[in-house]
Amino acid sequence: MTLSLSPRINEFVHSVLGETALLGRLVEALGSPLDIVLPEQAGRNVAAFRAVHAEHRLGGRIYFAHKANRSSALVRELAAGDAGIDVASLGELQHALGAGFTPDRIVATGPKNAAFLWLCARTSVLVHVDSAAEVAELGELVRARGLPPVRILLRLSEFAAPGVRTAARRSRFGVSPDGLESILDLAGKYAGHLEPVGVGFHLDTTALPEKAVALEGCLTALETCRRRGLRPWAIDAGGGFGVSYLADPAEWDDYTSALTEAVLGRRAPLTWNGHGYGLRNEGGTIGGSLGLYPAYRQVTGPAYLDQLLRTRAPGLGRPLGELLLDSMVDLHVEPGRALLDQCGLVLAKVLEVRDDPGGLIVRLDCNAGDVSTENHGVLMDPVAIPQREGPAEGAYLFGNLCLESDLITRRKVFLRGRPRAGDLLAFVNTAGYFMDFGATEALRQPIARKVALFRSDDAWQWCLDDQYWPLHRETA
Numbered sequence: 031m032t033l034s035l036s037p038r039i040n041e042f043v044h045s046v047l048g049e050t051a052l053l054g055r056l057v058e059a060l061g062s063p064l065d066i067v068l069p070e071q072a073g074r075n076v077a078a079f080r081a082v083h084a085e086h087r088l089g090g091r092i093y094f095a096h097k098a099n100r101s102s103a104l105v106r107e108l109a110a111g112d113a114g115i116d117v118a119s120l121g122e123l124q125h126a127l128g129a130g131f132t133p134d135r136i137v138a139t140g141p142k143n144a145a146f147l148w149l150c151a152r153t154s155v156l157v158h159v160d161s162a163a164e165v166a167e168l169g170e171l172v173r174a175r176g177l178p179p180v181r182i183l184l185r186l187s188e189f190a191a192p193g194v195r196t197a198a199r200r201s202r203f204g205v206s207p208d209g210l211e212s213i214l215d216l217a218g219k220y221a222g223h224l225e226p227v228g229v230g231f232h233l234d235t236t237a238l239p240e241k242a243v244a245l246e247g248c249l250t251a252l253e254t255c256r257r258r259g260l261r262p263w264a265i266d267a268g269g270g271f272g273v274s275y276l277a278d279p280a281e282w283d284d285y286t287s288a289l290t291e292a293v294l295g296r297r298a299p300l301t302w303n304g305h306g307y308g309l310r311n312e313g314g315t316i317g318g319s320l321g322l323y324p325a326y327r328q329v330t331g332p333a334y335l336d337q338l339l340r341t342r343a344p345g346l347g348r349p350l351g352e353l354l355l356d357s358m359v360d361l362h363v364e365p366g367r368a369l370l371d372q373c374g375l376v377l378a379k380v381l382e383v384r385d386d387p388g389g390l391i392v393r394l395d396c397n398a399g400d401v402s403t404e405n406h407g408v409l410m411d412p413v414a415i416p417q418r419e420g421p422a423e424g425a426y427l428f429g430n431l432c433l434e435s436d437l438i439t440r441r442k443v444f445l446r447g448r449p450r451a452g453d454l455l456a457f458v459n460t461a462g463y464f465m466d467f468g469a470t471e472a473l474r475q476p477i478a479r480k481v482a483l484f485r486s487d488d489a490w491q492w493c494l495d496d497q498y499w500p501l502h503r504e505t506a
């Protein structure tokens with residue numbers, strides 16, 4: 031039995047994969063691994079989020095969370111449209127400004143050093159502040175240097191559900207709603223320098239109920255701000271809308287059931303050295319828990335936002351979208367992964383194919399930092415280029431580092447037909463976090479070059495990522 035995890039591929043990516051000669055030439059010229067980004071698709075993804083806002087008659091920005099990919103092409107393409115950008119470092123802020131984002135379309139999140147805060151203040155970007163210490167540091171900076179007032183969003187975390195006594199999930203970011211009054215007191219000391227415009231959160235979870243609690247918590251927090259005479263107008267719901275990576279829910283169910291069986295020793299191992307992805311055999315019963323991203327998900331991205339807005343607030347009982355509309359606040363979102371759905375792939379060259387008692391071994395000219403799906407808990411099969419004929423064979427994918435742990439997949443992948451040295455494997459849907467987030471120059475192995483691929487004059491065009499400017503599109 032083959033246990034495929036076929037990736038979800040849209041028509042656009044499908045047509046990219048069909049350009050086998052072009053892809054082969056690109057890898058010949060620019061080396062393996064090679065990152066391909068598809069800027070046009072990012073624009074379409076923004077439009078899909080925008081449509082949800084329109085449906086719920088809400089204002090607010092779709093801020094792309096830059097940290098998901100280092101690409102210039104993607105950021106410049108988004109700068110050409112109506113998206114905003116969420117920057118989480120000094121370098122990302124500089125990059126966004128240089129790509130054409132004006133400060134009114136930028137929000138700064140995450141941990142910040144003095145230089146990052148200074149450039150935020152100097153350019154008047156919105157700052158999503160993380161803690162009381164950051165409020166004080168920013169306030170002092172603005173006052174001491176005579177900078178223009180800075181708009182701030184207060185990041186909240188550890189929301190408690192109504193009637194639930196259990197402690198909320200701990201976060202290293204944000205202040206609990208209980209600490210809101212005191213942080214507003216502090217911000218008040220910098221009146222004229224700091225202008226609180228709203229509150230926000232970012233929860234790294236797929237759980238909708240948790241986000242509904244947080245969103246309602248923000249509405250309550252805005253009431254607190256208003257009682258104190260402030261005029262807040264925005265809630266930032268962060269990112270975490272998710273992506274569904276697999277085409278077929280049945281494959282995901284079959285795989286996870288088979289993995290459980292294999293961990294219990296009831297079938298042949300499905301993983302290198304019996305790795306259990308968090309599951310353990312505890313004397314014949316399963317222990318631990320599956321430490322994987324749910325690779326097949328029913329509701330993700332814009333549809334997840336829509337569902338959140340249709341969810342009834344756990345305390346107030348009305349749909350969150352209606353409550354936001356009635357209170358006339360803008361809803362900002364900061365999707366990273368979801369805005370990069372179907373926006374890129376990594377190509378890697380097959381160096382060697384050999385038989386091993388446990389299955390086929392396919393050694394690739396890339397490493398687990400170049401295709402970090404496994405590190406992020408996402409399991410999906412690569413696409414072979416060209417597609418060879420023949421029965422499916424289970425294969426482990428080895429990387430190019432001199433390191434036992436450098437496997438691109440610890441899971442046996444079932445490739446249809448046996449690849450040959452010189453073939454390519456395409457790891458699709460890797461633009462969000464899996465392409466360059468963990469890439470290193472360990473062993474002086476090269477970091478992948480990045481290429482932007484786009485349609486122009488009814489043909490595929492490409493250029494180095496750094497050379498891409500959104501000029502090829504027809505002017506309106």
Ligand SMILES: *Cc1c(COP(=O)(O)O)cnc(C)c1O
Nearest residue numbers: 095139232269270364365366367
């Ligand atoms: C990482 C991050 C995001 C993006 O998260 P995704 O899961 O990629 O959508 C948004 N906001 C903040 C503050 C983040 O840290």
